[in-house]
Amino acid sequence: MDSTYIKLVRLYDESVQSALSKQVRDVSSKYAGGIMDASGIPRPNHGGTPSVMACWACALVNPESRYYHDAELLAAFDLAADFMLNRQHADGTVSLGSTNFNSPPDTGFVVGGVAQMYQLLSRHGWPDIQPSAAKLKLFLERTLPAMLTGGCHTPNHRWVLTAALSLLYEIFPLPELAARAEEWLAEGLDITVDGEWTERSNGIYNAVSDIALYHTGRVLHRPELLEAVRRNLRMMVYLVHPSGEIVTDYSGRQDFGHTYRPATYFLSYRLMAAHDRDPLFAAMADYAGSFIQGTEGVNNNALLQLLLYPKETDISGLERASLPDRYVKLINGSHTAEEHLKRIESVGHHMKIQHSSMHLAFGAPIVRIRDGETSVTVMTRTPSFFSLRHGKVRLLGVKLSTSFSPGIVKFEELICEGNGYKLGVTMEKGYNGPIPKEKLLPQESFGEQAAAASGAQSMPEASGESRMPPDASHERQLSSGAAGAQGEPSPWYLLPHQHRPLTHVQTHRLTAELMPEDSGWRMRIVSDEREDVLTQLTFILGAEGELQGEGLAAAGEGRYMLQSGTARYTAGGDALEISPGAYEHFVAELRDDSHPAGCQYVHLNWVTPFDKTVAVRLR
Template sequence: MDFIYQQAVQKNDEYTASTLGKQVLDPASKYYGGVIGETGVARPTHVGTPRVMGGWASALVNPDSRYYHDEALLAALDQAADFMLNRQHADGTISLGGTNFHSPPDTAFVVGGLAQMVQLLEAHDWAPVEPVAAKLRLFLERTIPAMLTGGCHTPNHRWVITAALALLHELFGKPELVARAEEWLAEGIDITGDGEWTERSNGIYNAVSNIALYHTARLLNRPELLEHVRRNLRMMAYLVHPNGEIVTDYSGRQDFGKTYDMATYFLVYRLMAAHDRDPFFAAMSDYSGSYFKQPEAVNNNALMGLLLYPEAHIEGLERLPLPDRYVRILNARHPMGEHLAQIDAVGHHMKIQHSSMHLAFGAPVVRIREQDTSVTVMTHAPSFFSLRHGKVRLLGVKLSTSFSPGIVKFSSLTVDEETGAYQLKAHLEKGYNGPVQSQLLPELAGRAELSPWYLLPHQHRPMTHLQTQELQVDITPHDSEWTIRVRTDEREDVYAQLTFILGAEGEISGSDVLPVGDGRHMLKSGAVKYSVDGGGEAIEISSGAHEHWVSVLNEDQHPAGCQYVHVNLLTPFDRTFTIRLL
């Protein structure tokens, strides 16, 4: 029997045992039947009560589970189904809770899971489970008007909604569901040639888009959509640190800088490995499955997928070794500049409600791995360099300046063929706004005692005295060390601060390191050592500087839960820093 399947069954049984006691059983409560989650409130979302229901349903119909045909679990699942019906709005939607009210995309996430759950329960020849399946089918039928008319917030929501429409069509056969899905698909797929989705969210939304497009492709007979899934799955093999952490250093979503593993990718790797008979995907599926701890969101429940799709079993398929030595440049050929140059012609004037433009889409990223050492070089991100060396985590290196002011996001990346250096460049501009010409002023301005600033047409102000600042970083690999050369143009007296962001678990030491509170340190001169596990694994960073006394520059931000080593610089400068692996 598949070892990962056995682990999934065991972990799911443990999850079932731990969540049964969290169900709200007070009939007077509006949350009756729901399961209390990490917010302290029972929610009808894909990571709330439906997520728990996915685990329960998978245990209830699985002969390998200790909860197989368990009457108490069946009663709990029935009460949870009542909760879902009671929390469903009259328009068929659910609310995320805290935000996103009457939300079509959050409803689509739930549909993506409950539709599979209905299929799993209805395929099981056991009469007592039929009333639960009927309630869930009713919930799904009620969502159809919202799925036919509802919109989205973010790029991935389009594919979540499309998958929901496809799954609803499989259950109810309404042709208008396919027509609506085709409207979303007509917008085109937002992925680079190297496999990066718009939101650059390796920890969360890559996997969301992948599993959604997989279902869309298989149910709407659109096999060409699977090529986008393949691209991302191949890319992700190069975006994992040696300890299993996913690279989230440049994410455009809430996984930015947080710790995630590959568990959410397991099911789509497994399904694609089976579909393509691909040994590499099979190996990545095994690797991802090794991180399985508990059921994921209901739309991406691994055990439910294994039970529902027997074609996902790949025991006899060959496995290829996974890469642990490589240099990979992602998006080097993506026409990012060409696309950004077209923005003005589109006409949206950089305004989109309740969402983001995600202008970093397609930005170059370098991934380097040498067994236990892992390096990322990034553009269009708050940090431009990060490194893992065994247990040592240099989470990021960022440069801030008082010129703009704030964190510098480098916009271009090239490779110096002679030195092997990765060259990052940034061009900053800052000017002054002249007066609005009189013929462009509104009626109120200049003709009344009061002229509110916010009612003036600021878009018509001419720019005066435009100033620029040029910055460049050269990152060069050497044997057992990296050098980071940071230089500016000749502009004088701009405050700058180079910050090394380190994991909270290590120790910082050095002869001229000044603690300044909240885990922050000034490296005034010499070197600083950062070690983990009593110095068994360490790095040394040199050399420090303290050319001004400003401890925090305006508009600079530091992520929580880390330690920081700052080097204060004053322009113009041309300084080289060394990160030595010990």
């Protein structure tokens, strides 16, 4: 029998009692039936009560669960279904809770799982479960207006909504549901040839888009959508460290720099392995399944979909490929990111999008390098340009900051030279001149406004006195778009700043050459000839290791200046050394840089111009 399936049944059974103890049983409470999350408040979002209900639904209809047809669990499930109906807003939506109120996309996440839950229960030949299934169907029916009209925030939300619309279409075969999904799909898929989604979110949102588009393609008979899922799943083979930690060092979302495991990809790999009969995907499905420790969001619930789609997830007898552990992989090397960025101005949105981000780093090239237990990432258009794992040692990132911009340098260029890599960026900073008069709205002079406001007449010249030159301010034009009474300000925010000419534009060029060596890496950082730019190179290390070095001087909690010599970082018997130190200026933290808690930081301080080489040696 499938080992992942057996593991899931056991895990879900173990979680049932714990979740039952968190259910609100006070029928007078507005939260009656809900399951409290970490906030202490039951929520109807995809990671809250519906996620627990999916676990309970699996147990109730699975003969291999010890809770199969359990009366107590059925009563708790029915009460939870009441909670979902009671917390559903009049417009059919639910709220995320932490943010996103009356949210169509968050409702879409929930619909994606509740629709599958309803299908599983309604197909099960147990009359006692059907009243609860009917409540789920009512919940889904109430969401129809919001799903047919609702919008989104982020790129992945579009595919969450298409999946919700598609799964609803399986239950309520209304042509307008499919038509609305096609409206979203008409925007085109936001994925590179190498498989990177817009948000570059390997820890969270890649998997969200993958599972959503799988079901959209399945229901709407759009097999071409599965090619995007394939691309991302192939890419993710190279974005896992030896420990199973996913590479999140360059994410554009909240998984940036945090630890995630491949469990969330289990269903996408399994479904696509079965669909394509792909040995690599089958091996990755097994690997991802080995990291499952509990339930995912309701839209990506592993056991729920194994039970609902037994044929579509069957990979028994399928050969498994060997997962690569030695490679050099360039991702997005052929993506035309620069050409896309040049077209922004012609689009007309002027870099303004409500409640979301432009995600300008989409498609930026990265390099992934794996050599057994050593794992390296070279990155562009992100705060850190280099990260490394070596056994238990975690070099979470290396970043460069300057006083020129000021702040963190994001390298834009990546060139592969031999077995090394060259990063580069030319920063630009200028000054804003006065707005041309013709771009300002015509105004009365300040003096004319004042006279009109007071009703005063011009004073006659006194006999024999010379006339004083008029106050220049009385002749000055107001520069705002709104004329007013004497003393009315000219608000800075009402000025057409886009018309200011740039003056005294300055540039600053930085390059980083990264070269692998037998014992580690050599980093050569070079500036142009501009003088006296304060610069700081920072190594970000895991909090679990120990730092030592005679040249280390404390610079705050978890932060050290490597003023000279070598810093040695050890973790679990593995070690990394950084040298040589430098302390050419005394600024501990450059403007617009930040150092969040939970890590250790080693800083090297330089002043331009410089040509510096730093060694990172692995022990």
